[in-house]
Each structure stands twice: as C-alpha cells, then as structure tokens.
Amino acid sequence: MPSTQPVTVNLGPQHPSTHGVFRMRVTFDGEEIVDVEPVFGYLHRGSEKLAEERTYTQVLTLTDRMDYVSSMLNNQSYILAVEKLANVEPSPRGVWLRMIASELQRIASHLVATGFLIQDLGALGTPLIYSMRQREYILDLFEMLCGARITNSYLRPGGVYMDAPEEFWPALDKVLLDVPHAFDELEELLSANEIIKSRTIGVSILSPESMVNASITGPMLRAGGVDWDLRHRNPYDFYDQINFHRPLHNSSDNFARFWVRIQEARESVKIIRQCIDKIEPGPVRPSFDEVPRLLRPPPGDVYSAIEGSKGELGFYLVSDGGIAPYRCHVRASSLINLTLLREMLIGELFNDLFVSFGSIDLNMGEVDR
Amino acid sequence: MDMIVENNIFRFIYCNLVNTNESCSDFGNFLGILPLGFEWLAFLISGFLLCFIYINGILGAVILSIWGERRLYGRFQNRSGPNRWGPMGVFTSTADAIKVMFKEDVVPVDADKFLFNLAPVLMVFPVFMVFSVIPVGIGTFVVDLNVGLLFILAVTSLSGLAVVIASWASGNRISIFSGLRAVAVLISYEIPMALSLVGVLMLSGTLSLNGIVEAQKIPFILLQPLGFVVFFLASLAEINRTPFDLTEAESELGAGYLNDYSSMKFGIFFLAEFAATIGASAVIATVFLAGWKGPEILPSHIWFGIKLILVLGLIVWVRMSWPRMRIDQILHLAWKGLFELTLINIIVTTIMISIKPDPSVNEMWIMAIINWVICIFSLIIVSKFLNRSVKDNFSNLKNTTPYPVGTEKIKSSFINKKEMVN
C-alpha cells in the first residue's frame, strides 16, 4: 500500500485567473482542497495614508483607483461621507445624475463579474468578450459625462462636477435598451447551460449565519437569502423615492451568486429609468460660495456607506478642522468578503477553486488599497 | 506490390524512376533514371519522398489551421481576428513559428533533462503516424494498413504517455496535476472511443480506412449517429479540447504540462496539438462522413478537404461555446454515459445486420431512420440520468421566507455572543 501525502501548491500572485495579484497556498489531497491560505498585499499603495495629505477633493482621485471596475460607486461612497462630514446640502439634479452614473457602474461591474465567471469555468473568453463589449458602451457614456472611462472623478461634494451633455440622454436610452439583451444572451449561455449548472450548483455553499457573522455583504449575502441591501435598508441619496425589487436566492452557492448579480443588473436598468423620469433641470452642484473648493469640515468623524457592486462600501473620515482628513479608512467590501474563502473552498475540487474565488467578485485594487 | 498499384503518388514517383516494371505498364517512359536491378533503390526513394510530402503537407496544414482557427475564434467572439500579416493575416502563424524558433530555450534546474527533451518528440511522432493510414483522396495515402483503425487507436494512446513524461520531467507541481488528469481522462476515453467504432466495423467489414470509405454507400453518420456522437466527444477528450481540456485548463493550471517549456520545444507541443486536432477531424471525416467520396463535380481530395474543414469548424464552434467540465463529471460522462451509449449502438447494429446482412441503399435509409430515432431516444434517457444531480432551485424560490434581517433580530438570534467576546 503506497502512502499518500497532501501536496501544497502556490497559486499566484502571477496566475492567469487570480483576478489580480492574489496568492493562495493551497494544499491538495489529490484533486480535493484540504487547506487554503490566502496571501495578499501585493497591490498595496497606501491610499488611506495618502488621503491624509490631500484635500477633500483630491482624495476623490484616490478612490477611483481602489476598485477600478466600479470607480463611480467608490466616488459616490466617498462623496457621501464628505457631505455628511461637512454638512453639505446636495443639489437634486446632481444627486439624480450621480445615481444614474453609479447604477450604470453597477451594471458594468456585474457584467465583468459574470463574464469572468464563465472565463474561470473555462469557456475561452467568448462570454467574457460579449460582456466586455456591452461594458464598453457603458464606458462610452462615462466618457461623455466626465471625459474618462475608468478613473472617472465625476462626483464632487454637493453633486456632480458638470451637467450631462445633450447627446448623453439618447445614448443612455440606447444602452438601457441594449443591456437587457446582453444579459439575456449571457443568461442563455450561463443559466441554461447544463455544464455550467452542474459545475456551479451546490458548490461552495455558505450558510447565512456564517455570512452574517463574517459581515459579508452584497450579492454574496443576498444569494444566501438575506435581504440586506443598503439602498433599501438605509436609503442614501434619493433611493427612498425609487421602487426596486431586491433579487434573493436561497441556495448560497456559486450559481446563486451569479444569478443574483444578473438580476440585480436588470433591476439597475429599472432604477435608471425611474431616475430619468424624476430628474429635473437645475444646478448640478451648489455654488462655490456655499461649498468652496477647499472644504474645511468641522472637527468630528463620520462613517457613511453605500451598497457597492460588491457589498457595503463605506468610508470613515475623521476631520480635525483642517483642509485634509485626519484619518480616512475604507471598509472595502472585497476584503471583507474574502473572510470566508477558506470555508468556501475546503472540500471542493481544484476545478472549482477559481470559480468559487471568482464568485466573491473581488478586486485586488480594493483588497489591498 | 499491391501498394504500388493502389497508391497514386507512390506509383508516380516509382514509375518515373524505373520504367521496366509490369505495374508501370500504362505509364510509358518518363525519366527512367535508374538502371535495371535497382528497383529496391527506387522503392526506397519513392517511399522516402512520399513521407516527405506527407509530413510537409501536415505541417502546412497545421500552420493554416492555426490561422483559420484564430480567424474563426475572432468571428465567434465578435472581433476580426488576426489580419496584419499577409492577406487576411494568413502569415500570422508563420511569423509565430519563426518567433518561437528564435526564443531562448530554458530548461528548469529541477527538470529531468533527458525526459524533458524526449517528451516533445514522443508527443509529435504518434500524431504524424495517424496520418499515414488516412486516405486523403483516391489512391492518396502513405500506406493502406488492413488494421488501420486499430493502428490509429493504438498510436493515439502514445500521446498520453508524452504528456505524463513532460509533466513529470518538468519538476513542477502544477504540471504534475496536468499529467495525472491526462492519464485519468485518456484511459477512460479510450474505451468508448474504441467501442464506438465497432458498429462501423460491422457495417463495413474491414479495418482498413480505405475499405471503410469504399464501403460507405451512404455516410456512416446517418447509419451510426450514436457512434458519431460518442466518437466525436471521445476524440475531443483525446486531443484535449474544450469541454475536456483539463490537461491544459488555462484558468487553473496556467498551461498545464507546458508550463516549463519554451522555445521550439513548446512549438513542437503546440504543433502536435493542432496536428492531433486535424488528425481527429480527418479520422471523423473518413469514418463517418465517407472521406473522399462525393459527387464527381469536384476531385476527391477537395471533397476530403471540405469534410475536414467542416469537422474542424465544429470543434472550434464547440470550443467557443462550452465551458470546461469538472474532472469527476468527465469521468462520469465516460463511464456512465458514453460507455452505455456505445453498448446500445453495438446491440442495435448487431440486430440490424443479423436481419439484413447485405442491405441495399434503400434499406440503408430505413436503417438510418431507425438508428436516428434510437439515438435521440437513448441520448435523452442518458442525459436525464446524468442530469439527476443538477437541480434548478428556482422552483422553491418564491415560497421561502427570507433570512430574518433587522437590527434586533440579528442581535438576539444570529450573532454568537461568545464569539464576539473572544
């Protein structure tokens, strides 16, 4: 009887599907995963420390680079924290515009997540390219709004920096018509395909209790049947004036996570349509007499969170009355969603390792900051 | 001297070299370089030249097929594909081949150098041997073995050995995963692959590929749909294509057993892989699509080429559309799905042949219809059997109550206070 022993393999940080520079020391017993030890920090840029030496507006450019597939949402979260800290009353049109922008960004982020799921399953990029194609149309809208596709810096305390150009609205309508078709196509490839279903259903199941205890948020939590959406629970901006459905699944496996993402993106389209109906002409941000460029918020601290594309994305800002935050801390949803990685992966097969890892939908820019 | 009579290329070269031979009587005097008594030399030279032509033909076909596949990938992925080098980018893979040749050849420190260098050779030569028995047109083949199909089955298993040697010799744990997977998959799929051809053998009564082509009054894909489906899937597994590309699972293993190979060694592996794809398509085209047979509007070689390209296109299409399967599912599919399908196929074919030992074309059409009905029926049954583990859980979505959320409820019932204290 030959004796067997587990094998430890180092996956990453240079690996095609670790979604960035993530490293895992994985111990295998045959094809089965016995132990996982995540190692990260390869992309640490010290954003939180850098924020202490920049004015409140300049910090905005750092938030773009945290989660670089959903920079609008990062901007929104940060700007809400600043507004709360400095008691800024935002202009309604600016708020509507930033809601439209952030919901568009949520669609783009979920498109990326869904595309990469099928890439991790080994479909050689076809669905990934279909989803990226659709994402490009959304990034075109961002270019119309703010001149940049990824590092937007579109929002300002009190609203947005500039009103949307006239050609934005017809282009937005066109994209909103296209997005459901794109998701139909992805769903045809994803949720109808027997291979994908058999590979994702029942894999990496997490219990709702453990997820709540580990403070996991976002689509991952809603896939476990927990109805926790900050847009609904703690409405920021004008989300209290909007009716939307919160898709829930109860099986909490890889399939459920991606099903929830797709449904959520479909809901985002409806939210944007309601925003378009309710938006009215007016200034997009308060004048510089009310909100100066160089903000000096009163001393104090504030925590403000939004429902990002990956979960609760919060900023904790401390002001000492100066022009720069005394402390800036980010509650990065990607990092906190990683907490249960070990529990997710142990007992699964090597083939499912990166699928489960990808179903967290993490972004290394946000994990390491 | 049967070979000289049947093989057109061989005969052309041979008869040009010697002019006094009874098998060349219809050729007239062409060159007559060699004097009398040197037929053995002529035989040697013409055999060598034949192999030379064949191997270079395969290499050219590989270069073309890499380009063609990349163009097709581009179209399936809604982009244009390579289009810079030459008309429609046809020289792209030539440029790649030149680039690969001039790259640095790295041998890892931990590698077993002898085996590391041996593996590419072992990988490439069985692939070329497959082509030797495939008739590309009327009388165009290297050798017409009377055990052609068995030869193909035997030779293709050798490539598995090469993968294992490559993965072991690299001294890399990720590569070893790839090698072990290759063993599991190749051994499992040898059996359905061999059994799926039994029906064809019964219908044609010969193992020679030329004989099989000539026996196909109507293409065997109509008479043997089950055999075709099983053989197609099994050969996808043998050549490591999606959905069975576990050996080179890019998103898991990087490049699998190729991880440590560079320069032309990598190039040879790459070439062997694509040549294997062409080889598998050629076998499918020969056995199931009547090979070079076709209406006499076009020459036989072109009919073969068209069928080959169709099968290659089907493989590319499948590769673009389906994701990879998990290793346990692949083995389940082989043993629980394809194996049973081949048995059904053998039983049905046996019954039909015992009823009608020598069917006419019209009777063959009736047999084809019956076979298709049985094929679809058994595919549905087997897929349901395999699908049992996959359940949609949408049905109970509406009935479930969501997990209780709300500040008080979470605090009281779901947060373990002991853990929080710790």
Added chain:
Amino acid sequence: MIGPGLLRGLKITLINFFRFPATIQYPNRRVWLPELSRYNSLTPLKLFLETPKSAILSLFGMAEIPMKIPQSPRFRGNEFAWFEDRCTGCASCAKYCPLGIIEIVTSPGSTDIQEGENYSIDVFDIDIGRCMFCGLCVEACPYDALHMGTSFERSTTVRNKLVINKDNLNNSDKKPSSWYRPQFEEREFNPFDSEIEDHYEAGRHEKPEKRTMKDRWVDRNN
C-alpha cells in the same frame, strides 16, 4: 449532461458569428479595393494610376486607411491647451494638483495692458509622466487659461520629454477638451477638427471690443 442548454449555447455563438465585428482596428484599418476607392473617392482605375502600391495591396485586402477612435469632446487627454495670454500665474492649478506635478515660476511682468495679465510666467512645467488626468487643475483655473487636451498618442522613449515646458505648451495644438468648460459646449466647439487660435475664444465670455478694453483698462472709465 448532453442537453438542450448546450445547443442553446451553440446557437448564441452562431448568432454572434454572423454579427459585424464590434472592435475598431486602430490605428489603421485593412481594406479591400472597393472600400479603398470609396475612401479616396476615386474610381478603381484612377486609384491604380495615382497610388499603384496601395491599390495593388488592396487587391489582397492589405491596403491601410487610418482609423480614428470616436471620442467625446470632454475627453481628458494629453497635450494641455494653455494660453499664456490668459494665465496670470496665480498657481491655483499647481496647488490643486493632487500629485504636485505642475511647477510655476513667475516674476513681475510688463505693464502691457491685457486682460488678466499681471505677472510674466518664466516657468510652467507639467510632468506628464506622473499626471493621472484627473482634470482638477483645469477645474481650479479661475481664468480659463489651462484646458485638458484631447489627444493621447504622445508616448516617447525619453523620460525628459515627458516634462512639458512653457515652449511646448505655447507651440502645441490648441485643441482643448470641454471638461469643465461649459462655454465650449454651448458653442458646440469640436476639438477634433477645429482649433482655438485666439485666447479670447477660450474664455467664459464674449470677446470684448477693443474700445471697451481701452475704456476699462486704460482710461479707467468704469
């Protein structure tokens, strides 16, 4: 596992197979003869007479025609448009830049009477190599002197060239982006085929008459 879902997947990829490619061939597009003649608006025969090389290449689909990427006028790009006549050297942009890559040195300038000119600018350096094109400097400029550019093909092999100095800024194409410049959008200024020549056009107001200028600044009537 063999089932209808797999066939539906095949159907989706087949539909996409027959779609027109969504990609843009940048910077050149490969074209065949009909398209080349349409691009040059010449008949094929004239094409062979005038540009025989590209005409012959186009028979194999290898002729190249330049292809531009569609850009929004708000595109925040390289090659800043800077108007020295508008710049007062207040260094708001340098203060507002998150990375501190703008360097300005001023000295008391001439007494030449021009709108908004008090200091002569000796040094105006922008280190493009570190710039992240956030556009905050443009937002800070109170006199609309600095504008984002719209181009992006400005790579060099020498790092020194990544520092844009005053001469480069003065001599560069004045194709400003309309990022934070609503006056360009009101005028429907298109930076991709037109250029701003006069620094008065870049401002947020109508170009004043010379007489009013004289009234306001020389005679101090108002």
